[in-house]
Amino acid sequence: MMGTGARELREDPAAARPEDAVLIDRIVAEFGRDRTRLMDIVQAVQHRWGRVSAASVRAIAQSLGIHAVEVEDMVSFYSFFSRERKGRFHVRLSKTPVSLMKGAAKVAQAFAAASGAAIGTASPDGEFTIEWTSDIGMADQEPSALINGTVVTALSPSDARSIIAALRAAPADVDPPVFRAPDPRVAALPQARVASHIMKAGPIIFQRRRRGDGVRAALGLSPESIIQEIIKAKLRGRGGAGFPTGLKWKFCRKSPGQQHYLICNADEGEPGTFKDRVLLTEAPDVVFDGMTIAANALGAQSGLVYLRGEYAYLWKTLQTVLENRRRLGLLGSNICGCEGFDFDVRIQLGAGAYVCGEESALIESLEGKRGAPRDRPPFPTERGYLQQPTAVDNVESFACVARIMENGSDWFASFGTRESTGTKLLSVSGDCAHPGIYEVPFGITVNELLDQVGAADAEFVQMAGPSGQCVAPKDFGRRIAYEDLATGGSVMVFGPGRDVLEVASLFTEFFIHESCGWCAPCRVGTTLLGRGLDKILKHRGTLEDVTALEELANTVTRMSRCGLGQTAANPILTTMRNFPQVYEARLLPYQFVPAVTLEEALAVAVKVQGREPVDETEPV
Amino acid sequence: MSDARISLTVDGTQIQALEGQSVIQACDAAGVYVPRLCYHPDLPPAGHCRVCSCRINGRINSACVTPVSQGMVVENDTPALNSDRRVIIEMLFVEGYHLCPTCEKSGDCELQALGYRLGMAAPTLPYLWPQRELDATHPEIVLDRNRCILCSRCIRASRYEDGKSVFGFEGRGIHMRLTVDGSALGDTAMAAADKAAHVCPVGCILIKRTGFRTPSGHHRFDKAPIGSDIEAVRSVPKT
Ligand SMILES: Cc1cc2nc3c(=O)[nH]c(=O)nc-3n(C[C@H](O)[C@H](O)[C@H](O)COP(=O)(O)O)c2cc1C
Ligand code: SF4
Ligand code: SF4
Ligand code: SF4
Ligand code: FES
Numbered sequence: 001m002m003g004t005g006a007r008e009l010r011e012d013p014a015a016a017r018p019e020d021a022v023l024i025d026r027i028v029a030e031f032g033r034d035r036t037r038l039m040d041i042v043q044a045v046q047h048r049w050g051r052v053s054a055a056s057v058r059a060i061a062q063s064l065g066i067h068a069v070e071v072e073d074m075v076s077f078y079s080f081f082s083r084e085r086k087g088r089f090h091v092r093l094s095k096t097p098v099s100l101m102k103g104a105a106k107v108a109q110a111f112a113a114a115s116g117a118a119i120g121t122a123s124p125d126g127e128f129t130i131e132w133t134s135d136i137g138m139a140d141q142e143p144s145a146l147i148n149g150t151v152v153t154a155l156s157p158s159d160a161r162s163i164i165a166a167l168r169a170a171p172a173d174v175d176p177p178v179f180r181a182p183d184p185r186v187a188a189l190p191q192a193r194v195a196s197h198i199m200k201a202g203p204i205i206f207q208r209r210r211r212g213d214g215v216r217a218a219l220g221l222s223p224e225s226i227i228q229e230i231i232k233a234k235l236r237g238r239g240g241a242g243f244p245t246g247l248k249w250k251f252c253r254k255s256p257g258q259q260h261y262l263i264c265n266a267d268e269g270e271p272g273t274f275k276d277r278v279l280l281t282e283a284p285d286v287v288f289d290g291m292t293i294a295a296n297a298l299g300a301q302s303g304l305v306y307l308r309g310e311y312a313y314l315w316k317t318l319q320t321v322l323e324n325r326r327r328l329g330l331l332g333s334n335i336c337g338c339e340g341f342d343f344d345v346r347i348q349l350g351a352g353a354y355v356c357g358e359e360s361a362l363i364e365s366l367e368g369k370r371g372a373p374r375d376r377p378p379f380p381t382e383r384g385y386l387q388q389p390t391a392v393d394n395v396e397s398f399a400c401v402a403r404i405m406e407n408g409s410d411w412f413a414s415f416g417t418r419e420s421t422g423t424k425l426l427s428v429s430g431d432c433a434h435p436g437i438y439e440v441p442f443g444i445t446v447n448e449l450l451d452q453v454g455a456a457d458a459e460f461v462q463m464a465g466p467s468g469q470c471v472a473p474k475d476f477g478r479r480i481a482y483e484d485l486a487t488g489g490s491v492m493v494f495g496p497g498r499d500v501l502e503v504a505s506l507f508t509e510f511f512i513h514e515s516c517g518w519c520a521p522c523r524v525g526t527t528l529l530g531r532g533l534d535k536i537l538k539h540r541g542t543l544e545d546v547t548a549l550e551e552l553a554n555t556v557t558r559m560s561r562c563g564l565g566q567t568a569a570n571p572i573l574t575t576m577r578n579f580p581q582v583y584e585a586r587l588l589p590y591q592f593v594p595a596v597t598l599e600e601a602l603a604v605a606v607k608v609q610g611r612e613p614v615d616e617t618e619p620v
Numbered sequence: 621m622s623d624a625r626i627s628l629t630v631d632g633t634q635i636q637a638l639e640g641q642s643v644i645q646a647c648d649a650a651g652v653y654v655p656r657l658c659y660h661p662d663l664p665p666a667g668h669c670r671v672c673s674c675r676i677n678g679r680i681n682s683a684c685v686t687p688v689s690q691g692m693v694v695e696n697d698t699p700a701l702n703s704d705r706r707v708i709i710e711m712l713f714v715e716g717y718h719l720c721p722t723c724e725k726s727g728d729c730e731l732q733a734l735g736y737r738l739g740m741a742a743p744t745l746p747y748l749w750p751q752r753e754l755d756a757t758h759p760e761i762v763l764d765r766n767r768c769i770l771c772s773r774c775i776r777a778s779r780y781e782d783g784k785s786v787f788g789f790e791g792r793g794i795h796m797r798l799t800v801d802g803s804a805l806g807d808t809a810m811a812a813a814d815k816a817a818h819v820c821p822v823g824c825i826l827i828k829r830t831g832f833r834t835p836s837g838h839h840r841f842d843k844a845p846i847g848s849d850i851e852a853v854r855s856v857p858k859t
Pocket of ligand 5: 655656657658659666667668669670671672673682683684685
């Protein structure tokens, strides 16, 4: 059977053109011929040639002195690396329940009609490719898209038409693109803008302070006392899991190693979240302050920021911020004049893989491999990046660290609840009058939040993204806090007329697409969950199907290897629990209905034979 | 691995282990069979199949990747775990094409044998009918990806035992496939004598011209269920 097997390495049997091989070797040399920098190397190749061909894979492997299959293993994993050449302009539209409710389907059609490219393919003239992609972190300004890696937002169908016209008229690329610089033709579009939408600045995160205040405040403390302060503040990780940050640092610090590493998790892949984007746009220094304080506490000399590929547009500004900090003595050697306090930060761009937000997958990716999570133990705090003790913390967690140093742990702990101190940045989107960022104290109820965002008529709320839960009105009195409704920050609001099952189905599709494939229960299980839900959605399900789907969902939850698979069934399980009537309304009153209809089953035969079957039940 | 002795209980029975062993190694040594597919005693574990999942100190985790610790409490042979394991076996059946009666691995296949041992009748899950490639370019070896369960045994064997890296993965999620270090298997450094040619738990990597030599009824698992060899070493537990 012909198929997708070794297609990738075979498809393009020609060797890289000699001049390309020389260029690739130069790129590899630029990154020190270091295998762990494969992300940067492949990104540079993708950027320069618009794809990573089989010949390029071999050339990279040769320059690095590794097997081609190792490079292929990594390259083929990431959504942003492509084997085939895409259109000169590659449009990737964010596909989420929120983008669709804001009209993304019409925008997609407009892009397709204007460009002549069917969705998912390139236009015949090779100018445009129009595709869907997972949530790109713009839920507050959907419909949005990436065009050649640059974000365009708040799109209407007429925007789509004018963008295509403008790009068609844009000059052909003459010079090779400058690595990491945005495509100037796309950057010049009026739609290429991202608003921050801070709707409510709370008492902690968005306070204006001088940069470096937190770093200087920590200088007077021993590393142990810094960690003690963080423990006293009861800071819990803001990335979603809510693990106590101080405790993590304590474990990390006492793990032996040649070096300790510090990683800022800016992968922000959970659909509906965009608070890290806003934090890195509006207050990057407070995040770097937090990282520098952590470096002090852990004795780390290198910090890495893993920035999701969708946020590549932030690259240049963040580099400038880092430059300024080096100039001001807040990064580099002898920070703040403190002998021996050396720390610097490198930013690593991701390449379109939600699972790379999982800390061990993130580390694998940073080491230039596919983003498959690791088994634990050992934990990253024992053996993480390059097998050294590593602390991975969320962007917002670092911001909290800086504020704790500036104002003290008691002050910090005076906000929020007993178990969840401080404030939380919520990214609110969907059916509400004022989507955007809200900094609220932990303990606020869903109802209180809905009032603030202008969503009095909300019918359900997706809390913490697809991996969280679908909350029904009966639970709107519950509190947003680790001890009740936990969230990494994603809050999607759905008003009257929205279909719970359609939303669950889109989220299930998301997990199918983002499963890394390493382990069987998630790789196969997510696809089967999609099939099961689809049958019910299409009004072909029975009560037995619902029972079977629930059992399957529980198996996927119990048996999957990492947090992705362990939560991938949540859209189904939480909607089943909270909206059983929505399922029931779609069921057929039979014991068994086959998954395929007779027509579907016969379709191939009908096509081959060129005639319809004779229906013998019909009276002649 | 040091000589430090550790004791743990598996399904209520106390067993001894060495520090640094994984739960599955300790169980094997004690004659307790933990169902498994991707684990191979000669290779580093990779945790793909999750069939070896046990309830370890209250949490479900894979026995092949979890190191033993003193006083650890392991639940292995429970109806709930075996039921979840059976579902995973079913998933692997519907993910590929497994027409056992026509397969030369039948009777010697770990996937099929686990299906029997765990009481799988016919899969109740829908077949996924994937598109996969058969590679017969190598003079001595055939690669039928339709039966591949992505356990990475061949990848690990080639890399760590043969020092060749003939195999790797390609793609992600449900589109993940086994790929080779060249345009096709015949174009790689693979040899029939390689360890990688002899670790496949299913009928994906096969040596040409050896199929169907063993008559039915004389294969490994025709005579005894999978795991019997491990259970045979079990000493009578002391009371
Ligand atoms: C599938 C998956 C995706 C994740 N994505 C993110 C993410 O985008 N950002 C993040 O900070 N944490 C993410 N996490 C959680 C991280 O693994 C890790 O717990 C977190 O970065 C720790 O930081 P914190 O303690 O400050 O929250 C993800 C976890 C899983 C399982
Ligand atoms: S649960 Fe899913 S994402 Fe996690 S390791 Fe398994 S396949 Fe990969
Ligand atoms: S590989 Fe095993 S399960 Fe698959 S067809 Fe062959 S014998 Fe059956
Ligand atoms: S070919 Fe065999 S050994 Fe290799 S991954 Fe597939 S099933 Fe495992
Ligand atoms: S045998 Fe342990 S995960 Fe496969």
